[in-house]
Amino acid sequence: MGEVIVITSGKGGVGKTTTTANLGTGLASLGKKVVLVDTDIGLRNLDVVMGLENRIVYDLLDVVEGRCRLKQALIKDKRLENLYLLPANQTRDKTAVSRQQMVDLMAQLREEYEFVLIDCPAGIEMGFKNAIAGAEKALVVTTPEVAAVRDADRIIGLLEAAEMEAPRLIINRLRPDMVRKGDMMDIEDMLEILAIDLIGVVPEDEYIVISTNRGEPAVLDKHSRAGQAYRNIARRLTGEEVPFLNWDAGNGIMARLRRLIGLG
Amino acid sequence: MLEFLLRIFGRDTTASKKVAKERLRLVLVHDRAGVSPHLLEALKNDLISVISEYLDIDTQGLEVTLSHENDSVALVANIPILRVKRTFKTGAETSVKA
Numbered sequence: 001m002g003e004v005i006v007i008t009s010g011k012g013g014v015g016k017t018t019t020t021a022n023l024g025t026g027l028a029s030l031g032k033k034v035v036l037v038d039t040d041i042g043l044r045n046l047d048v049v050m051g052l053e054n055r056i057v058y059d060l061l062d063v064v065e066g067r068c069r070l071k072q073a074l075i076k077d078k079r080l081e082n083l084y085l086l087p088a089n090q091t092r093d094k095t096a097v098s099r100q101q102m103v104d105l106m107a108q109l110r111e112e113y114e115f116v117l118i119d120c121p122a123g124i125e126m127g128f129k130n131a132i133a134g135a136e137k138a139l140v141v142t143t144p145e146v147a148a149v150r151d152a153d154r155i156i157g158l159l160e161a162a163e164m165e166a167p168r169l170i171i172n173r174l175r176p177d178m179v180r181k182g183d184m185m186d187i188e189d190m191l192e193i194l195a196i197d198l199i200g201v202v203p204e205d206e207y208i209v210i211s212t213n214r215g216e217p218a219v220l221d222k223h224s225r226a227g228q229a230y231r232n233i234a235r236r237l238t239g240e241e242v243p244f245l246n247w248d249a250g251n252g253i254m255a256r257l258r259r260l261i262g263l264g
Numbered sequence: 265m266l267e268f269l270l271r272i273f274g275r276d277t278t279a280s281k282k283v284a285k286e287r288l289r290l291v292l293v294h295d296r297a298g299v300s301p302h303l304l305e306a307l308k309n310d311l312i313s314v315i316s317e318y319l320d321i322d323t324q325g326l327e328v329t330l331s332h333e334n335d336s337v338a339l340v341a342n343i344p345i346l347r348v349k350r351t352f353k354t355g356a357e358t359s360v361k362a
């Protein structure tokens with residue numbers, strides 16, 4: 001019996017899809033059997049981030065409405081044997097799928113996969129409610145900005161109300177240089193405000209843009225800093241204790257000076 | 265230039281992260297109390313109708329807000345009274361002379 005984990009945020013554009021693609025690919029590279037489910041109905045993206053957009057035949061709605069078998073709709077990843085994607089439907093809207101259909105679908109998927117990762121749409125409406133319906137765990141993604149953290153707080157409240165297991169936080173697009181200058185909230189600030197456990201911090205990394213252009217998740221690239229962060233989170237999801245990367249390479253005056261003259 | 269140096273050495277007390285954190289703390293007090301502007305408006309209208317049974321109030325000047333003191337929130341209503349009514353209705357609809 002696998003784990004069903006929803007990746008959610010409240011605010012749009014903070015990195016849910018990027019996170020789902022990278023954690024799924026990361027878990028699969030660790031040898032886990034993984035399926036990614038795109039529930040962003042009408043606005044599917046996960047296929048593109050994974051570079052699988054040309055292989056789609058059937059989608060989630062075809063499965064729940066019985067036009068195809070579940071197996072037929074699952075797209076096998078290009079690179080990894082044990083990684084699959086169930087794409088969202090682009091036609092019709094979020095009301096096309098019901099809560100119960102989602103619960104049944106996840107129950108079916110977890111029979112066969114060790115990890116079912118759900119890419120949740122932005123917002124707190126029906127799409128969100130459907131996406132969390134069949135999940136037992138949640139990861140909340142935020143960026144270090146007031147609006148994103150505020151929405152994360154709202155989502156954490158809603159997850160609690162839905163009696164979900166305590167969610168864990170992913171801070172995305174952190175810029176250590178700005179944090180050092182005091183111009184970006186730091187990890188402690190956000191954890192204190194949200195009162196939630198951290199599962200990982202992903203730095204701002206232009207490699208994310210490059211890898212998204214190519215349709216190859218950054219987690220596969222050894223040189224990407226965001227990729228490294230996602231590899232660590234994937235390992236933490238398997239229950240391994242992985243020390244947190246040290247984003248703040250010293251704050252002493254010497255460290256600051258070294259950075260200033262480009263030695264840091 | 266001095267400010268630039270102060271920022272490099274992290275002594276700037278008005279760094280924008282502090283502002284962000286403070287704003288966030290306040291907005292979350294609101295959010296978590298579940299008090300929306302819509303709710304405040306409805307509460308205000310109910311207050312007007314209840315209080316109007318006893319007092320003539322300035323409904324235009326009436327203000328209902330949440331105030332934040334340290335980590336707690338209080339409901340603060342500022343209700344200008346125009347006139348105390350001579351007669352008022354009780355729940356049982358008996359008229360009482362004041």
Ligand SMILES: Nc1ncnc2c1ncn2[C@@H]1O[C@H](COP(=O)(O)OP(=O)(O)OP(=O)(O)O)[C@@H](O)[C@H]1O
Binds near residue numbers: 009011120122204209
């Ligand atoms: N760590 C990062 N560094 C740089 N760019 C990033 C990072 N994470 C995400 N992005 C970029 O931010 C944009 C939004 O990311 P993404 O699509 O994953 O967000 P989302 O939460 O799924 O959005 P939506 O709410 O629209 O579904 C993308 O262009 C992505 O490439």
Ligand SMILES: [Mg+2]
Binds near residue numbers: 018120
């Ligand atoms: Mg998305």
